[in-house]
Amino acid sequence: MDHGGSGTEFVLEARGVSKIFGQHRALDGVNFGLRSGEVHALLGENGAGKSTLIKILTGAHQPDAGAVVLDGVSVHFRDPLEAQSYGIGTVYQEVNLLPNRSVAENLFLGHQPTRFGFVRKSLIARNARALLSRYGLDIDVEAELGSYSVAVQQIVAICRAVELSGKVLVLDEPTASLDKHEVDRLFDVIAKLKADGLAIVFITHFLDQVFAIADRVTILRNGKLIGTEPLAGLTRTDVVRMMLGKDVSFVPAVTGIEERAAGPAMVEFDGCGKAGKVKPFSVSLHKGEVVGVAGLLGSGRTEMARVMFGIDQTDCGEIRIDNRRVELKSPAQAIAHGFGFCPEDRKAEGIFGDLSVRENIIIALQGKLGWFRALNRDEQMEIAGKFAEDLDIRAHSHDMPVKLLSGGNQQKVILARWLATDPTFLILDEPTRGIDVGAHAEIVRTISRLREDGLALLVISSELDEVVAYSSRVVVMRDREMVAELRGDQITPSVIVQAIAAQPEGETA
Amino acid sequence: MRLTRALNPQTIALIGVLTINWLLFPGFFDISWQDGRLFGSVIDVLNRGVPVAILAIGMTAVIATKGVDLSVGAVMAIAGAVAATMVTAGYPAHLAVPTALGAALLCGLWNGILVTFFAIQPIVATLVLMVAGRGIAQLITEGSIVTFADPVLIFIGTGSFLGMPMPVIIAAGLLCVSVVAVRSTALGLFIEAVGVNRAAASLAGIHSRLLLVSIYTFSGLCAGIAGIIVAGDIRGADANNAGLWLELDAILAVVIGGTSLLGGRFSIAMSVTGAIIIQAMNTGILVSGFPPEFNLVVKAGVIILILLMQSPLAGRLIEARRNSRLLSGKTS
Amino acid sequence: ADLTVGFSQIGSESGWRAAETSVTKMEAEKRGIQLKFADAQQKQENQIKAIRGFIAQGVDAILVAPVVATGWEAVLGEAKDAKIPVILLDRGVDAPQDLYLTSVASDQVEEGRVAGRWLVDAVKDKDCKVVELQGTVGSTPAINRKKGFEEAIGGKANISIVRSQTGDFTRAKGKEVMEGFIKAENGGKDICAVYAHNDDMAVGAIQAIKDAGLKPGSDLLVVSIDGVPDIFSAMAAGEANATVELTPNMAGPAFDALEAYLKDGKAPEKFIITESKLYTPADNPQGEYETRKGLGY
């Protein structure tokens, strides 16, 4: 299997790599070469095999066939540690480092400087502060990582990988939970590293970002290599076609969906809020209406949704459904009223990793039916099959554990779970995060379809293009407070950005 | 498909242990009919395996939710003590048995509340009752072995029905009831969901607290049933020794049965099989005539073997071979 | 004469021991002795802690029922340095004799011998296969009672121990092990006698024998040690044949010796050996049952 030390233009290379999980061929004879001083975007649909490929390149998985070649020499990384020792730094997808340890320790774990065998804590703290300040992050590096937001954690993960990468930096969807400002900063860093001659692999589903920084792209589909090309000659449509094998009309450029304020509201949150989490807000939704929620990271959007779904109980105001006052003390009660909620943190709050796709889809419906009215297997199969088809969920079997699906497909499973309960009001928190262009378009289409079917939807999203595309009203959050409600002509990206950024009245910058 | 599912590691292990028993003691499978009941070593394995099997039924549910119940041995002692002291004090068995079960239920409820509402880690929460519970049992019996002659209690422990020992009938009944309860309702799915991801389960509208409390209560109830059987068997409540260290056997049975200590997928029937494997091993040691000082070594050896068989490593080795076959098949 | 005496008890693992504890408390009360009781839950380390605690409190004397024979030298030395007399109850220790005032105990080897001699007399020249239910593996009474019994049947070619397993001194294990023995020995028909290291196991074994359709006491002889009430009621019902009494009243002689010593410095005998009395159905088992019933067995 040794391909020998013949000269090569590549720093790191995959030659004919295959990987099989169970019955499923996740990678099939893939070749991939990475040059020094380039940003190489790795693209493909959810489940195309991108993460699997980089896990093989960095020692987290072993290939079933083929070879990994470093500087022209075939290597067998036993584990990521070994890859690190060759100057390969990696941010894996959805890996949250160690929430129980300090930021500083997370940055330097495995290569802390020591003296007489003892770790030099203050030196590490100093280095950590210095490192993070390059990303404009000024936080207490001795506090637990878990006490920071996902965004901060993501930046820490990137810093750590950069710090480790003498040669190669691998970033698997590093920008999924960053906002624009932070993404820009990351790109500055990447540009600098590239200038220093590092080879950088960059995985993302944001094509804008690809066109902003990538030099070459490699595209995978169904575990097979479709091609590697310089980006210069490609258009968005080319890339999408290569990824999906067909053309996709991306987010339809409709704006200003007419409001359905006519008639009584179906759900009303009137002055609801929770001390310390989200200030009182008032939102009402009609049948067949999508309300978008915009705001910066940490502006309190998720907290608002949690109050709406009865996870946190409102401590003021009142909630009305069809003009009748109701109490929401638990998600179960909310569900009984026809609510549904796709949480933002898919892994921690959404999926049941070890349960099957089928069970993941029917669980909320079953929860609604109760302990005794159990759906039998055939009914479950039928429901799962229907929604899997509607949402185009790609799983080779509905009995496989959902954790083995790619991220995007997991997201669709959760959406299917709520659609199966036949909801009247659906809350979606970042439903398109980490989802490929095809699926993205599909989810946006689904949202529009659900609206037409008469559902009320509240959609939290950081992607303004998307918000604009489906919302009939947009609620803007800032500092845990609802600061604006935009409608009609106001629903444009620029107005929303303004609303997000404006200083509250009476305050000066 | 059917066949491969029947040939799981547990069944193989059980067959293995029984075969060894038979080799060591050729009369192992002899069964005779005596005084209206079946009589033989295999019957003994079932009958003696009952307490651990019943504990394992409750323990499976607890473990499936990512918990563990260390107090079951002590709860057995409490239930036995309550039943025995009541019948010796002149109460009829139809009052004593429900009271004993009620006491066990309360113990389980207590565990459930500690785990759910105080959010104490299960192993520690139940450690409290494991330590104190035996004291409570002794408090009830005032330290002595309370011997009784109540025919109902004795029948529960030693009677027979259709030739089968009463404990086996009770365990089989409990097994059926609980399997039906979890599999023909959505309970099983909910238990697995809570064990796999409690946060997500709550968001999906499952009443996870109620479920957890019920499951610990059920585990307490199982321990109570086992405690009454054990007391009835020896016609007395031995608060100090009843159920001593049985929590470990019950956990072992569940793990041998293939339920992960990390929660999630579970099989009550397999846990009961695990209990029978453990008892087959114990009975094997008894009839084979090994010197008693070897008991623990033999037990350790068998456990290690079973776990080796079940280990994901074994599965992975097979998978790796298959994958390389798949790939080479492709190139050729 | 307000004495404070510390008592480090092993635990409460058997009916006999529970009785010993309650008799000790009764004896202390009778004499106006203040008893500080510490239950060691079967652990030697806890007993050592308890003795150290008693020394730190400055009690007038210490009673110990040592869980094992070894390992007492240091702590008994400390008691000696503090001039606190120590009396051993029911089990002995491997330590220089000047470290304790006296030891009140049965001769456990003799208990085994008494049981063995009874069997030898009972079976005469008949062939007899014996099954043995041992106490907890490694415990002193188990080791000694096995030894004594084997000595007593040693010269007899017609008596042999065919199976021996541990029943952990408990009824439940005694019953389970006996069931196994019965299966292994031709449905119990080949067994002529059961020797149990304590009565609790014998009580369990009797039930197993009955369940197998045999008659304990006649089809199979049952001999055991302790003399707890339940074995007397079994004897009264003709289901047990002999038991060797181990008196739970070790504290009585111990307190007598202590009081005499404290009054006029009279050193008692080093070893006060309680009688290992044999009881058979001829000894009014029902009466014995009644007298023992209230002693906390």
Place this chain on the structure above:
Amino acid sequence: MNRSLRPLVATAVIFALAYAASALQYPGMFSTRVLGNFLTDNAFLGIAAVGMTFVILSGGIDLSVGAVIGFTGVVIAVLVSWYGLHPLAAFAVVLVICAGFGAAMGAAVHYLQVPSFIVTLAGMFLARGVASVISQDSIPVTHPFYAAVSQSYLLMPGGGRISVIGGLMIIVFIVGALLAHRTRFGSYVYALGGNTTSAQLMGVPVARTTILIYTLSAVLSGLAGIVFSLYTSAGYPLAAVGVELDAIGAVVIGGTLLTGGYGFVFGTFIGVMLQGLVQTYIIFDGTLSSWWTKIVIGGLLFVFIVLQRLVFSASSVRARGFWKLKHE
């Protein structure tokens, strides 16, 4: 104050208060003698609990502790009394055996992916079993070295003694604390307890660390066995039954989370001392029957855990703020 230290400080305060309360009731408890006894009597437990702390920090558990203590004692006694080996040589031999035993358990946990609960349960049966196969009887160790060790101590004012084994425990705690909090190995242990997958992807040598953790625990159990053997001058296969539960109790009372990733070695020290305090209090009281002793021990365990829970959640609610409480 560092927030993560709060549970530790709380535990220490609870201990101080409990000790003060018992000393008020029984003035005899406030003496260097009793303090010295605390150290000596709990030395073996403390040493074993240090190993247990590492295992629990990594998210595992070690049920073989008590059995390894018993096994070690028997082997030492056999080597010294039957084969005439010098005790120090015997110590070296058993420590090597224990290291191998621990490494095997660690390897099983890692490579076979069997939960540590079960691996170490099998280990417990094996160690106890082998010990009783070697000898059922307790074997006295009579050697001048043993006598010398048990007669050497530091005298404290007031007549209390710091014995060799008590001192050894303190050293083990100090070394253990340094190892856990100041070395790379220590940070790997916490990393495993935090999230094994993340740890592995971050380059923690998971296999090596896991094996080392169980090796460390077994070696410390072996050391505890040596201490136990010095303490009782004997080897007995049934010695130290259930010590693993006491050790787990000490670790947990000391503020280490059983799920791994959080805790302090020094907390375990306080946990051990608290348990010693409870026992000593019960002995000084002297009126509790066998059963009340158990009930009181269980009750106090409950009280300490609940107190700790309160302190822990108080410290986490405020600092973790809004976005961590989600997971309920």
